[in-house]
Amino acid sequence: MNIVVCVKYVPDATADRRFEDDNTVDRAGVDGLLSELDEYAVEQALQIKEKLGDAGGDVEITVLSVGPDEATDAIRKALQMGADKGVHVVDDAVAGSDAPATSLVLAEAVKKIGAWDLVVCGMASTDGSMGVVPAMLSERLGVPGVTLGSEIDLDGDTVKIRRDGDTATQTVEGTLPLVLSVTDQSGEARYPSFKGIMAAKKKPMETWSLADLGVDADLVGLSAAWTVVEGTEARPPRTQGEVVTDEDGSGATALVEFLASKKFI
Amino acid sequence: MSEVLVLVDAVDGKVTKPTLELLTIARRLGEPSAVVIGSVDAGPLKEYGAAKVYTVDDADIKDYLVAPKAEVLAQLVEKTSPAAVLLPSGGEGKEIAARLAVKTGSGLITDAVDVTAADDGTATTTQSVFAGNFTVQAKVTKGTPIITVKPNSATPEKADGAGTEEEFAATVSDAAKTARITASEPRKASGRPDLSEAAIVVAGGRGTGGDFAQVEAFADSLGAAVGASRAAVDSGWIAHAFQIGQTGKTVSPQLYVANGISGAIQHRAGMQTSKTIVAVNKDEEAPIFELVDFGVVGDLKTVLPTATDEITKRKG
Ligand SMILES: Cc1cc2nc3c(=O)[nH]c(=O)nc-3n(C[C@H](O)[C@H](O)[C@H](O)COP(=O)(O)OP(=O)(O)OC[C@H]3O[C@@H](n4cnc5c(N)ncnc54)[C@H](O)[C@@H]3O)c2cc1C
Ligand SMILES: Nc1ncnc2c1ncn2[C@@H]1O[C@H](COP(=O)(O)O)[C@@H](O)[C@H]1O
Numbered sequence: 001m002n003i004v005v006c007v008k009y010v011p012d013a014t015a016d017r018r019f020e021d022d023n024t025v026d027r028a029g030v031d032g033l034l035s036e037l038d039e040y041a042v043e044q045a046l047q048i049k050e051k052l053g054d055a056g057g058d059v060e061i062t063v064l065s066v067g068p069d070e071a072t073d074a075i076r077k078a079l080q081m082g083a084d085k086g087v088h089v090v091d092d093a094v095a096g097s098d099a100p101a102t103s104l105v106l107a108e109a110v111k112k113i114g115a116w117d118l119v120v121c122g123m124a125s126t127d128g129s130m131g132v133v134p135a136m137l138s139e140r141l142g143v144p145g146v147t148l149g150s151e152i153d154l155d156g157d158t159v160k161i162r163r164d165g166d167t168a169t170q171t172v173e174g175t176l177p178l179v180l181s182v183t184d185q186s187g188e189a190r191y192p193s194f195k196g197i198m199a200a201k202k203k204p205m206e207t208w209s210l211a212d213l214g215v216d217a218d219l220v221g222l223s224a225a226w227t228v229v230e231g232t233e234a235r236p237p238r239t240q241g242e243v244v245t246d247e248d249g250s251g252a253t254a255l256v257e258f259l260a261s262k263k264f265i
Numbered sequence: 266m267s268e269v270l271v272l273v274d275a276v277d278g279k280v281t282k283p284t285l286e287l288l289t290i291a292r293r294l295g296e297p298s299a300v301v302i303g304s305v306d307a308g309p310l311k312e313y314g315a316a317k318v319y320t321v322d323d324a325d326i327k328d329y330l331v332a333p334k335a336e337v338l339a340q341l342v343e344k345t346s347p348a349a350v351l352l353p354s355g356g357e358g359k360e361i362a363a364r365l366a367v368k369t370g371s372g373l374i375t376d377a378v379d380v381t382a383a384d385d386g387t388a389t390t391t392q393s394v395f396a397g398n399f400t401v402q403a404k405v406t407k408g409t410p411i412i413t414v415k416p417n418s419a420t421p422e423k424a425d426g427a428g429t430e431e432e433f434a435a436t437v438s439d440a441a442k443t444a445r446i447t448a449s450e451p452r453k454a455s456g457r458p459d460l461s462e463a464a465i466v467v468a469g470g471r472g473t474g475g476d477f478a479q480v481e482a483f484a485d486s487l488g489a490a491v492g493a494s495r496a497a498v499d500s501g502w503i504a505h506a507f508q509i510g511q512t513g514k515t516v517s518p519q520l521y522v523a524n525g526i527s528g529a530i531q532h533r534a535g536m537q538t539s540k541t542i543v544a545v546n547k548d549e550e551a552p553i554f555e556l557v558d559f560g561v562v563g564d565l566k567t568v569l570p571t572a573t574d575e576i577t578k579r580k581g
Contacts, residue, residue, distance in 0.1 A: 100367060135331070135363035136367050140367060146330070147360060169450045170446050172445065173445050173447050183512065227404065228404050232400070235538075238557075240554060240555055242558075243554055243560035251568045252567075255568065258559040265580065
């Protein structure tokens with residue numbers, strides 16, 4: 001069985017994220033990493049591999065990322081966690097791509113990887129956080145999209161997930177090949193072990209350009225985007241108000257006074 | 266005037282408030298046409314300005330995930346050449362929008378918190394990004410603007426719509442009927458206000474130590490909704506539906522009270538646009554205090570019950 005995990009290299013959420021002059025996300029000036037929400041996708045792929053492996057099955061996990069040179073860091077981390085090989089699509093023309101273009105490149109890369117059974121994505125990237133690429137990939141690849149799984153179960157060629165909606169908890173099923181996306185409720189992602197870190201150094205990583213995928217450069221990138229950002233503005237930082245220290249109930253009294261003064265009581 | 270398609274969201278046949286917000290926004294861009302997949306009480310659609318109501322029989326597709334709905338909308342886009350398609354932001358709305366964008370070769374904007382018409386009538390959106398630290402103005406430049414809008418992005422305003430009902434016979438391919446919903450278990454209502462619509466939200470984190478009773482009692486004294494940090498959800502103390510933050514709900518109430526929550530960036534992402542922020546935390550260094558209009562450094566286990574009693578007394 002062949003699993004492709006899509007991982008994105010994103011600016012660190014705990015760093016000072018910002019925009020470039022052309023309103024694209026500053027991906028050079030801010031430290032980047034493997035999107036934390038994609039670690040859950042890697043984890044679920046590894047769990048499937050382990051489960052099938054115990055039963056004598058053979059599973060290969062390919063990590064796929066479309067992104068700048070530094071995106072190899074994200075792929076490397078997934079290899080350290082235990083994935084088998086990496087594919088990095090990097091091309092200057094890709095910079096500034098919107099979700100439809102990104103999904104186009106990812107879909108072509110998945111096809112080029114070849115005989116695949118399962119594509120696993122995170123629920124959303126932590127920078128753009130649109131949560132649309134998995135559905136777009138399913139649309140483009142013409143296979144079922146079983147998305148936002150908080151519990152994943154693979155039984156033969158049926159993938160069954162639990163999906164926690166606002167008004168109901170659903171069970172959703174699809175048959176391989178399919179695109180799966182998993183939430184951060186699906187189970188803690190493992191840390192790379194020392195052994196994993198050493199082993200990752202020898203794992204294969206391929207680098208593909210748009211030409212390798214046969215994707216026309218005019219279809220991707222900032223100038224081909226189907227949306228345009230016209231302006232970005234930093235929200236003024238909040239200013240800290242009064243902070244009191246509770247002593248023998250004084251905190252509760254002050255809190256109630258504050259709420260009353262603001263007419264919440 | 267062009268039509269603006271609004272995908273109707275309903276629970277138990279009742280149109281939700283975010284749908285009425287979408288109809289209100291749609292009127293800024295053209296003439297709202299509500300799209301009902303399944304059956305709902307269409308009264309409110311007309312009352313909130315729908316000129317047309319397209320109804321699509323869902324007998325054949327309701328057991329499937331979003332793909333059939335995207336096909337229905339794509340056929341309606343083809344038929345009506347609308348000025349825009351508006352959908353509720355949420356797992357389902359965003360995925361339908363994603364598929365529709367690919368099918369129709371259209372630009373997609375998700376999680377808008379405001380939509381206005383530019384001088385030339387085209388839709389301009391406002392989004393809140395990077396954990397609420399930036400606002401972004403954007404526009405669709407290709408195809409039909411497909412926009413998902415967050416709850417509470419507009420105040421629903423009534424307007425008489427003709428509400429002309431028209432049955433739309435969509436053809437759904439077998440390929441769209443592949444991800445199947447095999448079971449659905451409705452969640453029990455808490456009896457408290459809905460988290461994304463509440464004027465006051467009282468949230469608890471790891472600092473509650475697992476006992477949400479004090480947080481709930483305090484919330485009830487204020488008539489508030491209850492929310493939680495991911496740490497509280499991960500610990501199994503409260504359901505994921507109550508999580509606030511990057512991977513939970515975004516709330517923007519008049520008042521947000523964080524109890525035993527440190528204020529991590531991912532939590533802030535879901536609450537930092539609240540009008541007034543209050544925190545109770547025993548660590549004076551907790552980053553949540555950087556955001557507060559009022560803070561109490563203290564143990565929530567003593568502060569909350571005392572405050573609850575005091576509020577109940579005052580309300581008498
Ligand atoms: C990709 C990703 C997505 C995430 N998404 C979300 C999300 O959507 N929502 C979210 O909330 N988090 C999210 N997180 C997790 C986030 O980073 C924090 O770990 C989480 O918010 C911490 O929850 P907390 O504040 O309750 O716990 P802690 O950070 O442990 O803070 C507990 C606080 O309680 C205080 N406290 C302890 N005892 C008491 C007491 N008796 N009285 C008063 N105060 C007390 C402590 O001083 C401390 O400040 C996400 C993380 C990642 C990586
Ligand atoms: N550039 C990319 N490279 C690889 N995977 C991606 C990329 N962008 C998005 N994805 C995948 O799609 C998911 C959702 O992304 P998004 O729709 O951008 O929020 C992510 O969690 C990834 O699994």
